[in-house]
Amino acid sequence: MSELTAEQLIQSPGDWQRSHHCAQTDLALLGQDVCLMGWVQYRRDHGGLIFIDLRDREGLTQVVFSPDHNLQAHQEAHVLRPEYVLAVKGTVRERPEGMRNPNLKTGQIEVVVKDWKLLNTAKTPPFPIEDRIDVSDHLRLKYRYLDLRRKGMTRNLRLRHEAVQSVRNFLNAEGFLEVETPVLTKSTPEGARDFLVPSRQHPGHFFALPQSPQLFKQLLMLGGQEKYYQIVRCFRDEDLRADRQPEFTQIDLEMAFVQEEQVMRLAEDMIKNVIADTVNQELNTPFPRMSYSQALDTYGLDRPDTRFGLLLHDVTDIVKDSAFKLFASAEMVKAIRVAQGGHISRREIDDLTEYVKIFGARGLAWIKIKEDQWHSPIAKFLGEEEKQQLVRELGLEAGDIVFFQAGGADMVRTTLGNLRLKLAEKLDLIPEDRLDPVWITDFPLFEWDQEEKRWAACHHPFTSPRDDDRDLLESAPERARARAYDLVLNGCEIGGGSIRIHTPELQSRMFQALGISREEAESKFGFLIEALKYGSPPHGGIAFGLDRLLMILGRTDSIREVIAFPKTQKGTCLLTDAPTPVPSKQLAELGLRVRDEQPR
RNA sequence: GGAGCUGUAGUUAAGUUGGUUAUAACGCCGGCCUGUCACGCCGGAGGCCGCCGGUUCGAGUCCGGUCAGCUCCGCCA
Numbered sequence: 001m002s003e004l005t006a007e008q009l010i011q012s013p014g015d016w017q018r019s020h021h022c023a024q025t026d027l028a029l030l031g032q033d034v035c036l037m038g039w040v041q042y043r044r045d046h047g048g049l050i051f052i053d054l055r056d057r058e059g060l061t062q063v064v065f066s067p068d069h070n071l072q073a074h075q076e077a078h079v080l081r082p083e084y085v086l087a088v089k090g091t092v093r094e095r096p097e098g099m100r101n102p103n104l105k106t107g108q109i110e111v112v113v114k115d116w117k118l119l120n121t122a123k124t125p126p127f128p129i130e131d132r133i134d135v136s137d138h139l140r141l142k143y144r145y146l147d148l149r150r151k152g153m154t155r156n157l158r159l160r161h162e163a164v165q166s167v168r169n170f171l172n173a174e175g176f177l178e179v180e181t182p183v184l185t186k187s188t189p190e191g192a193r194d195f196l197v198p199s200r201q202h203p204g205h206f207f208a209l210p211q212s213p214q215l216f217k218q219l220l221m222l223g224g225q226e227k228y229y230q231i232v233r234c235f236r237d238e239d240l241r242a243d244r245q246p247e248f249t250q251i252d253l254e255m256a257f258v259q260e261e262q263v264m265r266l267a268e269d270m271i272k273n274v275i276a277d278t279v280n281q282e283l284n285t286p287f288p289r290m291s292y293s294q295a296l297d298t299y300g301l302d303r304p305d306t307r308f309g310l311l312l313h314d315v316t317d318i319v320k321d322s323a324f325k326l327f328a329s330a331e332m333v334k335a336i337r338v339a340q341g342g343h344i345s346r347r348e349i350d351d352l353t354e355y356v357k358i359f360g361a362r363g364l365a366w367i368k369i370k371e372d373q374w375h376s377p378i379a380k381f382l383g384e385e386e387k388q389q390l391v392r393e394l395g396l397e398a399g400d401i402v403f404f405q406a407g408g409a410d411m412v413r414t415t416l417g418n419l420r421l422k423l424a425e426k427l428d429l430i431p432e433d434r435l436d437p438v439w440i441t442d443f444p445l446f447e448w449d450q451e452e453k454r455w456a457a458c459h460h461p462f463t464s465p466r467d468d469d470r471d472l473l474e475s476a477p478e479r480a481r482a483r484a485y486d487l488v489l490n491g492c493e494i495g496g497g498s499i500r501i502h503t504p505e506l507q508s509r510m511f512q513a514l515g516i517s518r519e520e521a522e523s524k525f526g527f528l529i530e531a532l533k534y535g536s537p538p539h540g541g542i543a544f545g546l547d548r549l550l551m552i553l554g555r556t557d558s559i560r561e562v563i564a565f566p567k568t569q570k571g572t573c574l575l576t577d578a579p580t581p582v583p584s585k586q587l588a589e590l591g592l593r594v595r596d597e598q599p600r
Numbered sequence: 601g602g603a604g605c606u607g608u609a610g611u612u613a614a615g616u617u618g619g620u621u622a623u624a625a626c627g628c629c630g631g632c633c634u635g636u637c638a639c640g641c642c643g644g645a646g647g648c649c650g651c652c653g654g655u656u657c658g659a660g661u662c663c664g665g666u667c668a669g670c671u672c673c674g675c676c677a
Contacts, residue, residue: 048634062637082627099635107637124628127611130638133626134612138669191677211677238676358603358673447677460677514677558670569670 006079009118013037016087016117023059025106029092034111036061037087037119039149041129043080050077054088054111055129057154062101062110063088069112077113083122083129089115137560141574144565156554156562159278163550164231166277167251170270176227176253181216183209183233188524189516190461192236195246203591209235212543214460215528217254218500221539222531229253231546240569242558243492243548247567251495254541260499264439264485267495267542271437271487271549279553281435287487291442300334300417305491306436308429310336310420312413315404318389324381326365330406334416337394338423341401342368348426355422356405359415365404369396378404421491432555437489445469445480446513454515459484461510462528463498464540470506473513483540494549497542504532 019035038056045051050065065077069090080086090111101107126143127135131151140147147153168178187194187208194208210216212234220228230252237246251270255263265286272283288306295304298311312334319327327333338344344352353364367376374387382390394402403419405412424430445465446455455477457463464483465473472480484498501507507529511521521529550562560566567573587593 042638044636044639046633046636046639049636050634051636051639053637060637064635066634068634096635099637101637104637124610128627128638132638136607136611136669138607139611141669189677192675214677236676239674241676242671244676360673457677463677568668570668574669 004076004079006081006084006118006121009076009079010120011117013087013117013119016089018087021058022054022056022061023105025061025092025109025111027094027108030094030109032092033089033114034092035087035089036063036111038085039122039129040080040082040084040086043082045078045080050074050080051110052077052080052086054086055149059105061106062095062104063090063113064110065113065116070114073113073116076118077116079118081122081124083125084118085120085122087117087119088113137568138574141560141566141568144575148564153561156550156556157564159554160546160550160562162278163274163546163553166274167229167231167270170273171227171229171253174227174266176229177225178230179220179225179228180230181210181213181220181232185210185216186524188215189520190457190514192238195235195237198590198592200590211236212250213252214462215525217252217541218462218528218539219531221254221256222534222536224256226256226537227253228255228541240567240571243551245547245559245563245566246571248559248563249546251544251546252541253543254539256537256539258499258538258540260441260483260485260540263497263499263540263542267487267497267544268437268439271489271495271544274549275435275553283435283437287437287439289439289441292440292444293442295440296413300413300415300420301491302440302486303488303491303493304438304440305421305424305430306438307431307434307490308424310338310424310429312336312416312420313394315390315393318386318393319382319406322381322386323383324378327381327404327406330412332409332412333404333406334412335390335394335402335404336416336420336423337396338401338403338427339397340399341423341427342370342399344401352403352419352422356415356419359418360411361405361407361415364419365406367402367404369398369400369402371398435489435552437487440486440488441484443482443484443486444478445473445482446477448478452515455513457510457514458482459496459498461514461516462500462507464501464506465510470509473509477513485542487542487544489549490552492548492552493545494552495542495544497540499538499540502532502536502538504529507532 016035018037022036022038025034036054038054041053041055041060043050043052048067052063052065053060054063065074067074088111090113092109092111095108095110125146127133127139127146129146129149184197184207187196187206192211194211197207197209199205199207213230213232217228232250232252233247234250235247240246268285268287272285275281275283290304292302295302297314300312314332315335316330316333319333322328349364349366356364365378367374367379390396396402405415444458445463447458449456459482466481466483469480482498484496486493487495501510508521511525547559547562551559554562556562565573565575572578
């Protein structure tokens with residue numbers, strides 16, 4: 001028997017056809033001949049007997065090369081290495097007593113090789129194709145195609161597929177039409193930074209990639225399509241986070257002739273359905289609702305995680321005459337009681353103090369409640385009356401610890417809102433298997449843009465004010481409420497929408513309130529205002545961040561885990577090396593020149 | 601634009617107060633092995649300690665810078 005190298009053994013599959021997937025081989029197939037194709041997961045070469053765990057997308061099957069069944073095959077199979085690609089034909093047989101593997105779905109059986117083909121060899125992968133190995137993000141992204149072979153990524157891609165199918169099935173049944181909208185579109189003011197695409201045919205002119213299909217979906221309502229949806233890529237040229245990628249996917253939908261209730265009911269039914277179809281969990285509808293101001297008051301954030309307590313209490317009034325000047329002079333003082341948190345050490349408090357500084361806090365006041373006294377750097381400033389009121393407001397008991405934050409309202413809320421999350425994580429208070437949705441409603445229409453010194457749309461400039469707040473647009477914009485709603489799941493904003501403005505008059509007033517001049521409104525949004533003049537139906541909708549929803553359902557802490565080919569935090573692709581410079585000829589065609597081009 | 605963490609063999613990590621030849625496990629290569637299943641046993645190879653500079657008799661270790669990955673602030677209607 002001549003010794004052939006692995007490369008010499010490579011063959012084409014020829015007329016071999018795969019009969020089963022590796023996960024399908026079980027006792028029901030006993031005695032049958034099957035043809036499997038896949039990759040070598042593990043090889044256990046005993047010399048006289050070779051076991052290969054063959055992997056395909058669906059699972060693993062043990063195949064056995066035995067000289068008793070095919071001498072040549074057995075001898076050739078010594079060349080097999082991890083990730084080699086092979087096809088085997090063989091017989092499914094029950095494993096001998098005591099040789100079964102209960103950890104493997106197909107562990108009752110094995111496939112005895114009658115004939116096989118080596119379809120391809122493989123370099124030794126830079127990291128093992130196994131879930132239990134933690135590999136650096138850098139390597140995983142550079143060799144993403146190898147990372148995708150791992151079970152975790154395969155599972156996440158399947159989850160994504162199932163979620164998308166569920167959404168389509170649901171919305172199709174509800175009478176929605178899936179319509180595509182342009183990816184090459186118009187740059188608009190407001191919102192995130194646009195990705196620009198230069199126009200070759202019109203030098204100096206640019207398309208923008210859509211931040212969302214917002215205007216087109218409204219135009220589809222104007223186009224009489226009544227119920228639209230799209231699972232659509234959106235682009236925002238802003239810095240990345242664990243839950244943010246420059247391109248991400250929205251489940252976008254819009255309905256004509258509806259009010260808030262219909263959109264919210266439909267949306268929660270859709271989400272309920274997706275969750276049942278993917279992770280087999282049942283949510284109760286209707287989802288709970290909370291006003292924006294209540295969310296800020298009790299959770300500090302507009303995306304409350306309602307899976308645990310640690311609520312914020314306002315104690316501004318209690319300490320307004322305190323001897324502790326920091327409290328007395330503050331615009332707002334809030335507190336979090338951690339029941340039986342007195343064991344938190346000085347060292348841990350120091351870490352938390354460092355943590356809150358990220359949010360602009362100067363420090364972190366705390367009190368440990370003991371049986372006989374209050375242990376705290378600030379206890380000496382607090383009078384009996386103040387202490388009594390704090391006990392009442394916070395429900396204090398011996399063994400508790402209380403954290404305080406005093407200062408500007410925004411800072412206090414943000415700081416304690418984030419501290420609350422930090423504490424919950426640290427103290428393991430988050431029930432990981434819970435899915436707690438909550439609608440946030442009653443958003444303000446505007447928020448003050450400190451940098452631009454003007455009002456900015458809280459949601460977007462097409463969101464309708466409440467009917468009875470219309471006159472506030474000019475007189476008291478800060479009091480105007482929006483017909484907007486966000487859906488928050490486990491403290492993550494997974495969707496948001498609104499009832500839109502559908503008359504040209506109101507839309508023009510909105511632009512005015514935002515400080516957008518008549519001329520600018522005309523040049524940027526003229527087509528919309530014009531369109532609204534031709535019988536626009538009242539309409540509204542919502543858009544969900546598919547990736548974020550999948551992060552929660554897949555119980556992963558990074559958006560990269562649910563995207564096949566994500567970008568790094570610096571917005572690059574380690575696999576393709578994009579973005580790259582382009583030849584000057586290509587730039588010239590576009591009428592572009594790169595300023596201060598560095599020699600490379 | 602800013603802050604923090606990380607960077608040592610193919611991979612994951614250890615590396616003490618700055619001190620001789622930089623460890624371990626897995627992987628890889630060679631050999632043995634007919635019931636393993638993350639097979640086992642014997643042997644072997646494998647290092648620009650991210651990069652540049654500085655301090656020092658001497659730097660993986662200290663300092664400055666820089667690059668990359670990650671987390672966060674700003675930003676994200």
